[in-house]
Amino acid sequence: MTYLYLLVISFLTTLLITPLIIKMAIKLKVTDQPNNRKVHVRKTPSMGGLAMYIGFLISIYFSGIENDFLLPIIIGTLVIIITGMLDDYFELRPLLKLTGQIIAAAIVINNGVVVEFINIPFGSTLNLGWLSIPLTLLWILGITNAINLIDGLDGLAAGVTSIVLLTITIIAFSMFNYFVVFLAMVLLGANLGFLVYNFYPARIFMGDTGSLFLGFMLSVISLLGFKNVTLFSLIIPVLILGVPISDTFFAIVRRAVNKQPLSHPDKSHLHHCLMRIGYSHRQTVIIIYGISTLFGLFAILFSKTTLWGAVIIITLILVGLELLAEFVGLINKNYRPILNFFKRIK
Template structure:
């Protein structure tokens, strides 16, 4: 059996294996975490009220790696150019290194600055190995001209790449405040990257995205509210870096190109949330790493939304933004219909919440 000439079958197999492996491995990780006392204690900033194992990222990494290993063994990465092959393995190695930083924080509660220094160092190594934003693409087709592709000087390419990799990684990490939120948003983003990678004939990046999406789906089996396990910083760092790196090594490498536009739109909520939180903390004289309850999901909970409805609303907004990105990328009507359907879902989630909050007498009238 070979998958070398069947990219769609390779993606489906990779997705299915990653989802199944994650669903099977995570309960084992949970049992071991409980046995060894590796749990996250509740406090005033957290939503859980009992100790929870926060090593779910171990299961995600094992399943992701197993799915890609099987796909590689069956020839799914056959005929890949040498330079693209290096980018794929650099992405995997970088994601594993980010995972180790997060895992060390889960186990030993590392201070913020050493974590950030490690992230910056790994991102610079990844840039040196070719995972880099190398050009600025200026679209001119709308005005009848040809697109302009301007190469970036090395210092600017390094700066843009490091900000991209570290920024998205920490946006996903900060999003991991409610059951299933980070895994669901990452899964939606990965499916979007899978779609655009295959539409632009970049199957290698698509296979990475398929493994990431499958791992997120399998993890949600145990992490959606009420969660039985958390992914921890190890899991969120792994998902964030993998998502950011795949968007670079996939369809293109320009700052305004398809590969960066899609995750930028999909992750605009967590990125905006991270920016707002940092600015709010700095304005009050606190460190950007000062823990508080300023995040988007905290604000939505304070409006009266339930835990699940808050998560589903952020899912819906993420899917809506992703659908708009796919419309811009592919200009296909089906994605426009998906965006419109998602907008209706958002309206239903918000309007039903308001209806439920009205007094009974008012609703009867």
């Protein structure tokens, strides 16, 4: 009940603060302009992540919870928020934006948010040694930018992140990791409060202020929830974050093949592809919500299974994804009338 109370506080705070942030963004001319790379067609206020951050902080203040990781997380998120706000206002160069993310990551890593070893099945332990810090840094930067990359449609990043946070809450609660439950539920409340204004048609975008904040928090929460776990359990946070991770992976491959910088934007992300084959803005977002929910369900099953059960689940996921891709390709190619019929269903 305490966690639900804190969720409601962050939800209501963000709900009430967001209209003020909309007015502030318009006054400061912090708006996202339409262009040939973006989906939206009208100028929209940005920097909405600031409302989520305020809701997050207010809820933490009223919680009274004490934990050694809490202060470093607050300081790290402050660095991330400042970095995001500067980017939304001035459009920082990629190197400067990355520097802010590294500083924020270094703050939490220096205070113990590090994967130091992995328990290998059958009783062995793999000590990561000097690799623990760079691998942790890579995870934080990767997830932070993964959420940034999927923030391409109204309500997409906020909705997917909400599904991820709900999945983490369920698994962490079953593992009695109540600090992770606390962080996840507070962030979930702020997310849902913002989603009221961000779902299609959006009245405000979260901007880099929000996407970097959510990505950073997801990376840290997943580390706190699944650090020093078994080799196969390392797949759990990867499954939970399956949508942003897979989208980022293919973006990296795509840009490497085309010999483009990693920061080079394009219109080949999952949501762009779904819209290109004819799905509406709202339908595309709901489809990706569904995919993210499936990944979350797989992660919950995975967390409760044995070693060989994990192997079976991985195999089923891979086969299922391949069959889904083949089915969608078949429908799109040979059964266009059927596809169009379903697209007309609102």
